[in-house]
Amino acid sequence: MTETRTKKSSLLPVLITMLMITSAVAVGVRMTTPGEDKLQAMQEEWQTLTAEKEALTGEIQGLKAAVAEQKDLPQAIQRQKEEGFRQLGELEQKIKAGESTQKIAYLTFDDGPYDNTTEAILDVLKEKGVHATFFLRHRPDHVAQIRREIREGHTLANHSYSHKIKAVYQSADSCIREIRDQQEWLTETVGVTPQIYRFPGGSPTAGSKKQAIAAALAADGLGYVDWNCATGDGLPGALTTEKAYQNAIGSVGEQKIVVMLMHDYSTATLEALPEIIDTLKAEGYLLMPLFRESVMIRSA
Numbered sequence: 484m485t486e487t488r489t490k491k492s493s494l495l496p497v498l499i500t501m502l503m504i505t506s507a508v509a510v511g512v513r514m515t516t517p518g519e520d521k522l523q524a525m526q527e528e529w530q531t532l533t534a535e536k537e538a539l540t541g542e543i544q545g546l547k548a549a550v551a552e553q554k555d556l557p558q559a560i561q562r563q564k565e566e567g568f569r570q571l572g573e574l575e576q577k578i579k580a581g582e583s584t585q586k587i588a589y590l591t592f593d594d595g596p597y598d599n600t601t602e603a604i605l606d607v608l609k610e611k612g613v614h615a616t617f618f619l620r621h622r623p624d625h626v627a628q629i630r631r632e633i634r635e636g637h638t639l640a641n642h643s644y645s646h647k648i649k650a651v652y653q654s655a656d657s658c659i660r661e662i663r664d665q666q667e668w669l670t671e672t673v674g675v676t677p678q679i680y681r682f683p684g685g686s687p688t689a690g691s692k693k694q695a696i697a698a699a700l701a702a703d704g705l706g707y708v709d710w711n712c713a714t715g716d717g718l719p720g721a722l723t724t725e726k727a728y729q730n731a732i733g734s735v736g737e738q739k740i741v742v743m744l745m746h747d748y749s750t751a752t753l754e755a756l757p758e759i760i761d762t763l764k765a766e767g768y769l770l771m772p773l774f775r776e777s778v779m780i781r782s783a
């Protein structure tokens with residue numbers, strides 16, 4: 484320590500002297516060469532600054548383009564999705580016409596999101612590389628899970644605002660109000676406007692009001708979908724994992740296009756899910772998220 488301090492203090496006068504000499508020389512140079520040289524130096528400095536400015540402007544423009552690209556990304560993903568759905572629509576038509584031996588299964592989860600089970604379902608889907616469809620009700624405390632569903636490429640769909648059967652089906656107007664409130668809430672909260680609706684309890688629950696509701700759905704650009712397979716987790720009574728699996732696979736039968744009804748809240752469905760997915764894959768089903776133009780989506 485002492486040694487360093489000694490060195491520093493002995494260096495200081497030398498530095499000051501050098502600085503004085505440098506300044507004197509600089510002043511001397513400036514004094515002896517006024518005019519042209521000085522102007523040239525200024526010009527050079529100006530040119531350097533201009534080049535630096537241009538480089539920075541170029542850099543800023545590059546950054547701006549990158550930001551614009553980031554902003555365009557959701558639209559780009561949407562465009563890519565739309566192209567995928569267009570091809571899927573063509574495949575469905577071929578399957579329907581008996582021109583393709585391909586099979587498609589749409590896994591659907593209703594009523595969520597729920598604590599724990601929704602996240603665990605998303606984990607399974609992620610691990611299996613499968614995209615599904617989530618029919619959501621108004622769950623303001625579970626926006627994080629909805630955002631994850633979007634991030635991981637699943638389809639968000641409308642399952643009414645309150646999902647309270649009596650309130651929803653009081654009249655056609657109350658049902659339409661519920662649908663529109665939920666559309667608005669999802670659009671405002673997560674920036675996604677669903678194109679698919681599922682009637683709480685299924686479309687027959689709407690009874691004689693169904694036609695008026697379906698017309699309003701169509702006017703709003705929504706199609707609706709029921710289901711042709713289920714794990715049975717929405718039925719009263721306890722459900723075992725084994726039974727959920729048997730119900731699901733048993734209900735598939737020989738159907739070429741499958742919409743599987745499941746619920747986020749069911750641990751039996753959650754536990755049976757990996758095996759359901761594996762079996763469907765082994766049987767040659769493509770597992771896809773639903774889209775507006777699917778033959779399974781009924782438009783009024």
Ligand SMILES: [Zn+2]
Binds near residue numbers: 594646683
């Ligand atoms: Zn439901």
